[in-house]
Amino acid sequence: MIIRVQNLVKRYGDLLALDHFGLEIKEGEIFGLLGPNGSGKTTAINCMLSLLKYDKGTIEIFGKPMSPDAYDTKRNIGVVMQNVAVFNELTVLENIRYFCGLYISDKAERSELVEQAIDFVGLQDFRKFLPKKLSGGLLRRLNIACGIAHKPKLIFLDEPTVAVDPQSRNNILEGIQRLNREGATIVYTSHYMEEVEQICSRIAIIDKGKTLATGTKDELKSMIKTGETITAEIFALTDGDIEEVRGLPHVTKVTYDSSRLRVHCSGGKHNLIRLLDKLKERDISFGKVFSEPPTLNDVFLEITGKELRD
Amino acid sequence: MQVFKTYFKIISQTRTSLIIYYVVFLAISVLISRYSTQPASTDFTESKTRIAVINRDVDSSVVQGLIDFLAQKNNIVDIEDDAEKLQDALFFRRVEYIAIIPKGFSEDFKAGGSKPIEKVIVPGSTTSRYIDMHINRYLHTASITASYSRLDADNQARLVSESMAAKAEVKMLSKTTSNGFIGYIYYYNYFAYVILAISILGISTIMMVFNQPDLRRRNLCSPLKLRSMNYQLALGSAIYSVACWLITVMFGIVIYGESLLSSGLLPMLILNSFVFTIVCTSIGFLVGVLIKSQNVQAAIVNVLSLGMSFICGVFVPQAILGKTVLRFASFLPAYWYISVNNAIGDLSYKADFNKILIPMLIQIGFAIMIFSVTLFISKQKKTSNQ
Numbered sequence: 001m002i003i004r005v006q007n008l009v010k011r012y013g014d015l016l017a018l019d020h021f022g023l024e025i026k027e028g029e030i031f032g033l034l035g036p037n038g039s040g041k042t043t044a045i046n047c048m049l050s051l052l053k054y055d056k057g058t059i060e061i062f063g064k065p066m067s068p069d070a071y072d073t074k075r076n077i078g079v080v081m082q083n084v085a086v087f088n089e090l091t092v093l094e095n096i097r098y099f100c101g102l103y104i105s106d107k108a109e110r111s112e113l114v115e116q117a118i119d120f121v122g123l124q125d126f127r128k129f130l131p132k133k134l135s136g137g138l139l140r141r142l143n144i145a146c147g148i149a150h151k152p153k154l155i156f157l158d159e160p161t162v163a164v165d166p167q168s169r170n171n172i173l174e175g176i177q178r179l180n181r182e183g184a185t186i187v188y189t190s191h192y193m194e195e196v197e198q199i200c201s202r203i204a205i206i207d208k209g210k211t212l213a214t215g216t217k218d219e220l221k222s223m224i225k226t227g228e229t230i231t232a233e234i235f236a237l238t239d240g241d242i243e244e245v246r247g248l249p250h251v252t253k254v255t256y257d258s259s260r261l262r263v264h265c266s267g268g269k270h271n272l273i274r275l276l277d278k279l280k281e282r283d284i285s286f287g288k289v290f291s292e293p294p295t296l297n298d299v300f301l302e303i304t305g306k307e308l309r310d
Numbered sequence: 311m312q313v314f315k316t317y318f319k320i321i322s323q324t325r326t327s328l329i330i331y332y333v334v335f336l337a338i339s340v341l342i343s344r345y346s347t348q349p350a351s352t353d354f355t356e357s358k359t360r361i362a363v364i365n366r367d368v369d370s371s372v373v374q375g376l377i378d379f380l381a382q383k384n385n386i387v388d389i390e391d392d393a394e395k396l397q398d399a400l401f402f403r404r405v406e407y408i409a410i411i412p413k414g415f416s417e418d419f420k421a422g423g424s425k426p427i428e429k430v431i432v433p434g435s436t437t438s439r440y441i442d443m444h445i446n447r448y449l450h451t452a453s454i455t456a457s458y459s460r461l462d463a464d465n466q467a468r469l470v471s472e473s474m475a476a477k478a479e480v481k482m483l484s485k486t487t488s489n490g491f492i493g494y495i496y497y498y499n500y501f502a503y504v505i506l507a508i509s510i511l512g513i514s515t516i517m518m519v520f521n522q523p524d525l526r527r528r529n530l531c532s533p534l535k536l537r538s539m540n541y542q543l544a545l546g547s548a549i550y551s552v553a554c555w556l557i558t559v560m561f562g563i564v565i566y567g568e569s570l571l572s573s574g575l576l577p578m579l580i581l582n583s584f585v586f587t588i589v590c591t592s593i594g595f596l597v598g599v600l601i602k603s604q605n606v607q608a609a610i611v612n613v614l615s616l617g618m619s620f621i622c623g624v625f626v627p628q629a630i631l632g633k634t635v636l637r638f639a640s641f642l643p644a645y646w647y648i649s650v651n652n653a654i655g656d657l658s659y660k661a662d663f664n665k666i667l668i669p670m671l672i673q674i675g676f677a678i679m680i681f682s683v684t685l686f687i688s689k690q691k692k693t694s695n696q
Contacts, residue, residue: 051527071533079531085524087316089323094316101312102532146528 008057018209032200033189040209041189078152103150117149137168193296227267233287317546370416371467507615509590517598555587592680643676
């Protein structure tokens with residue numbers, strides 16, 4: 001295990017930020033911490049990095065207890081904070097050189113790593129730019145370059161795509177996957193379920209400081225009753241038709257609104273075929289029909305009773 | 311030494327504003343030290359007005375006493391009691407004031423009456439007011455003496471003369487030291503304000519950058535030891551302060567040249583200013599750890615540098631400050647710095663080295679204490695609860 005957190009408890013006065021929080025992360029994973037804002041993701045990461053004191057629990061990284069003085073452990077960790085943490089007074093190159101220099105003392109090696117980091121995030125044309133001259137997306141890329149320039153074995157990325165345009169977001173996500181392919185273990189926090197679904201090999205869903213479920217996205221989706229949701233464009237539908245659809249196997253909920261029929265299923269196979277057969281049988285004409293598999297939001301909704309982005 | 315190198319990169323980014331500050335401070339310090347040492351008239355000389363006193367009454371004790379008193383305060387010119395001659399005397403400005411003691415004045419005064427002394431003055435004369443005051447003062451005193459004493463007229467007049475002769479003692483504080491080397495002592499006193507302001511401003515600016523919450527947390531995630539980081543920051547701050555100190559000292563030598571170099575006091579002034587620079591470095595370090603915004607920084611720089619300068623004797627000499635103020639000021643390092651400067655100024659004739667050594671040690675004590683507090687706070691912030 002690269003990271004083992006057990007029974008972590010952290011209070012802010014009366015607020016219980018982490019409630020016996022626990023997780024285990026294996027080497028080579030992209031591990032996603034998914035939860036709404038205020039669920040405890042950043043608190044958990046700050047405790048893991050020993051930036052925050054906690055009330056109870058144990059944290060081990062690389063098999064050793066993590067503490068503020070665990071400098072050998074810190075040497076192999078890269079951190080990309082939620083807020084951009086760079087010197088506004090230094091250029092892009094100087095910033096990356098500074099943060100890389102905190103880990104790598106050899107000048108030649110450092111220079112090579114800095115160049116690689118600049119190439120990695122695509123900031124070649126902005127070396128001499130001060131951070132205030134960079135756009136939001138470029139600034140995020142600089143933040144990432146500062147965090148990963150020393151080629152760490154373990155990288156914490158705390159919501160690195162917040163307030164980033166779609167193109168930069170895709171670049172960042174591709175970059176994270178590339179880092180993982182090059183051997184880094186990634187801990188990735190986000191409240192964007194699409195991102196987590198896209199890049200994470202394993203996911204922990206957390207809310208109110210608790211780990212609600214952990215597993216691959218398929219494992220998580222298989223934990224819930226909710227299956228696919230089928231949507232069909234139908235211009236005319238009687239109550240009798242809707243009742244007929246509701247009677248189909250595995251159908252849990254049927255809604256009809258604005259010429260859109262939505263059929264929620266609780267797993268099972270061939271739900272779409274059965275629905276189409278039923279429509280054909282009752283001679284109901286329809287337009288576009290599509291089926292959506294359950295999302296992590298459905299998982300979160302079923303576990304907590306609320307939307308991920310509430 | 312990443313932190314150390316970055317320290318100076320950040321300084322170079324903010325150098326323009328720091329240089330402007332510094333040039334202004336130096337210019338003001340030179341102006342003030344020069345202006346403060348301009349020879350100014352400090353002696354009081356009473357001016358005397360030419361007057362004439364015409365006595366149409368008898369030569370009584372009160373009349374004679376009044377004439378004697380006026381003679382002490384003014385120049386009495388003898389003029390014949392003739393209307394034309396009196397007018398001529400006024401017209402040609404031989405006198406500015408003619409007091410005429412009317413007939414029967416003494417008897418009226420003795421009876422407690424209020425027969426006035428007549429006067430003829432040059433139109434628009436301002437000095438006549440003073441003569442009026444002299445006459446009123448004398449008559450008022452004589453009236454009180456007559457009312458409350460049982461002495462005869464001659465003794466009353468003598469008593470009144472003695473009372474009128476009493477003077478308040480005015481002690482003029484010497485603005486020069488025994489050596490007369492006032493200019494550069496002022497310069498080195500003013501140095502306290504300059505180095506306080508520029509050290510706190512410069513060091514806290516850099517420290518604020520390193521203590522931005524996100525950057526600080528990012529640094530704490532790295533294998534850089536907090537102790538190493540603080541050492542590098544302290545080293546950078548020390549070099550910055552020493553550079554400021556060196557420039558100020560060199561500037562003083564350029565401005566005061568031979569008089570300063572030949573005084574024999576320069577080494578001690580330099581040593582004292584160096585010790586105080588260490589104190590200022592520690593204060594700048596502490597302020598940088600505590601504050602987060604530039605608005606607060608500007609307020610703190612002004613409050614600390616101006617406040618300390620005012621109550622510790624930088625702008626106003628310690629000899630003039632009240633005891634309570636000085637007692638409070640003694641809890642501040644600038645007070646001891648100024649004390650040493652004053653003692654250095656008096657060194658040649660008093661030669662009391664304890665007055666120099668002990669306050670310097672106290673300043674070093676302040677620096678150690680402030681540095682320790684700063685390092686403690688810094689360590690406390692390493693892992694926060696929030």
